[in-house]
Amino acid sequence: MTVRRIATLLVGHATLAAMPALAAPDKDGVEMREISPGLTLPFRALAPGLPPVPDYGKAKAPPLPVAIPEGFTPIFNGRDLAGWHVSKTSRHGTAPVFEVRQGVLMGMQSAPGQGGQLVTDRKYRNFELSFDFKPDWSADSGVFFRTTEEGAGYQVTLDYVSSDRAYTAGPGLNLGSFIGEGGVQVGDVPATSPKLDPAQAAAKPQPDYAHPPIEPVPDFWKREQWNHVRIRVAGDVPHVTVWINGTQVSDTTDTANHAVGGMVAGPIALQVHGGWQRWRPGDVLRWRNIAIRELPKDAK
Structure with a gap:
């Protein structure tokens, strides 16, 4: 046995002897x-x-602490999906993965490109919605209201996507924007970008969300951390105000009621965006402390 080997064994015995006993x-x-x-x-x-x-x-x-603002009623119990259902006709997909772990609602694509919506069983008219939200960078999500099961309705966006649509002016402004979804529009702004002819489309740079750019994020947003979101919806012609971490980020009133059939009450839905350009494989959205305060019919 070499000198080095003997020294190693002696050191090992000394280490074991120094270990605390049970x-x-x-x-x-x-x-x-x-x-x-x-x-x-x-x-x-x-x-x-x-x-x-x-x-x-x-x-x-x-148990994990539950933080529900005074005057609000929980609509997610932290244990299961009671009071909610997955839409079977959503254009974003019909088999998203929604699971509850440790008091947290987790949303994922079931396969690349296959998203969907988790929809409340109840309909709501005027309300304030409060929740904590922690999305992976750069998973795309939003909160739908006065929506159909297919996903035609109003939406408050909660994503990092910068696009050429008229309601965005730069990185980060999709955090708390009030838009239309599924063909519904807000004001005079189309719900989708103008179509490009094939030559224009070929020349237009395409985003690579498999390797999302590190874009600047507004000061009010805490990336990769829990963020508190509060959404207020009031009026048959909806007046929508959004706060994120206590900062008001938008305050918009539609020019008319553009909801399908002019609905003034409808479900609330949480979105797992479909497609693969706005979702990296393995991305997860997280919600907790989801609660609502219903407002009077004449709220504005």
């Missing part, structure tokens, strides 16, 4: 340690001579 076990033979205030875990050695380590499989964490 404390006296409880009546079940498990050592309990408080690793932080209020969090106690069982510790056990995974093999003879190894130091004890936390056994997280037996952890009992405290």
Whole structure:
């Protein structure tokens, strides 16, 4: 045996000797340690001579805090999709993945390009909607209201997409914009961009959302963190105001009621955008603390 090998073994024995021994076990033979205030875990050695380590499989964490503003009523219970359903006719897709984990509603495409909408069973007229939102960069989403199951209605956008549509003027301005969706328009602004002829389309640069650009984000937005969103909708001709993290980011009234059939009450829907240019494989949207305060019929 070489001198180096002997020295290595001696160091190893010294390290093992210095390791803390298991404390006296409880009546079940498990050592309990408080690793932080209020969090106690069982510790056990995974093999003879190894130091004890936390056994997280037996952890009992405290419940996550629920933050519902005063006067609001939860419409997501933090456990399952009660009160909601996946649209079977949405143009963005009919089989999105919506799951609840640790009090968080998670939305994903079920396959590349296949998004969809999670829709409230109830219809709402005038309301304030409050929720926390944490999307992956650069997943595209929005909140629909007074919408059909197919997705023709009004929308408050919640995405990082910069486009040539008239309602955007630069990066980040789709965070909290009031637009029409699925052919519905707001004011005199078309819901879709003017069609380009083939030559123009070929010359137009196409976004690569598989490798999204690092664009500047407004000061009010916390990228890759939880953001608080509040949306107020009032009036048969909707007046829509949006706050993100306490900052008012838009305040718009439509020129007329452009909802399908002139509806003044309809479902609320959460969007997982379809297509692959606005969604990287594996992207996830997250919502929590979804709550609503209904307003009087004559609210403006």
